[in-house]
Amino acid sequence: MKWLVVTSLFVLASITHSVSANKRVAKPLVQVYYESLCGDSRRFIQRQLYPVKTSPLGEHFYVDLIPYGKASTTQSGDSYTFDCQHGPDECKGNKLHACAIRHLNESMSFEFVHCSMVANYPPNALDECTTKLGVEKEEIKKCVEGSEGSELLARHGERTHRLTPKLYFVPWITYNGIFNEKKFQQSLSDFKSVICSVLKDEGKTPESCEGIELLAKQVDVGSGSESSWVQQPRDALLQLLVTFCFLLGFI
Numbered sequence: 001m002k003w004l005v006v007t008s009l010f011v012l013a014s015i016t017h018s019v020s021a022n023k024r025v026a027k028p029l030v031q032v033y034y035e036s037l038c039g040d041s042r043r044f045i046q047r048q049l050y051p052v053k054t055s056p057l058g059e060h061f062y063v064d065l066i067p068y069g070k071a072s073t074t075q076s077g078d079s080y081t082f083d084c085q086h087g088p089d090e091c092k093g094n095k096l097h098a099c100a101i102r103h104l105n106e107s108m109s110f111e112f113v114h115c116s117m118v119a120n121y122p123p124n125a126l127d128e129c130t131t132k133l134g135v136e137k138e139e140i141k142k143c144v145e146g147s148e149g150s151e152l153l154a155r156h157g158e159r160t161h162r163l164t165p166k167l168y169f170v171p172w173i174t175y176n177g178i179f180n181e182k183k184f185q186q187s188l189s190d191f192k193s194v195i196c197s198v199l200k201d202e203g204k205t206p207e208s209c210e211g212i213e214l215l216a217k218q219v220d221v222g223s224g225s226e227s228s229w230v231q232q233p234r235d236a237l238l239q240l241l242v243t244f245c246f247l248l249g250f251i
């Protein structure tokens with residue numbers, strides 16, 4: 001009987017342990033809600049997101065790009081029409097990105113979006129960017145011109161409309177799905193320090209973050225401190241279980 005208790009506690013402890021171990025190796029996720037003809041989106045991707053993501057620090061976080069922004073979607077039957085903040089060409093550009101994100105792998109789609117956002121006119125960058133990156137053009141073209149592009153854009157729209165709080169600026173940036181005003185504001189001018197602060201809050205200090213001035217630890221109970229709040233009780237529980245098993249073993 002005693003061993004049954006000990007064994008089940010060990011099983012429980014190792015489950016808890018693997019859950020918290022997973023949590024530790026998981027990388028933060030940066031979600032960027034943007035639109036193709038928006039100057040601030042272009043600047044953020046060009047000057048902040050891209051240089052950091054393609055530096056050694058880039059392997060410590062994931063990026064999720066959601067091209068839609070301050071648009072609206074109207075569905076009639078199976079088809080969609082979109083109304084974009086900077087006009088129809090912006091919708092075309094957003095579709096182009098949505099299709100590239102769907103049809104290229106993660107690093108290539110990131111390169112593609114960057115290539116388009118630094119081009120003269122992002123909505124027309126298909127030829128230029130597929131050539132530059134040496135990737136297949138036809139598949140993306142077919143997607144943009146057909147119903148697939150619309151369906152993908154509609155899905156980006158649903159994600160954007162579901163945001164809480166609602167997006168009031170583009171690009172809109174969340175960390176692990178959570179919007180934090182201070183992190184968002186600072187991201188626009190110093191994304192690196194924000195990602196280093198997010199990593200630090202998760203107990204990670206990559207070499208590339210050394211000497212970087214971090215954001216003051218978020219004390220507000222709201223958005224910012226959620227991940228450490230989740231992690232600590234779990235670690236405490238694990239400790240308790242291990243100690244308990246250890247003591248039981250001695251009885």
Ligand SMILES: *[C@@H]1O[C@H](CO)[C@@H](O)[C@H](O)[C@H]1NC(C)=O
Pocket residue numbers: 105106107108135
């Ligand atoms: C992504 O796609 C490109 C081009 O098709 C290829 O060269 C590269 O190895 C792929 N990367 C990964 C991580 O699969």
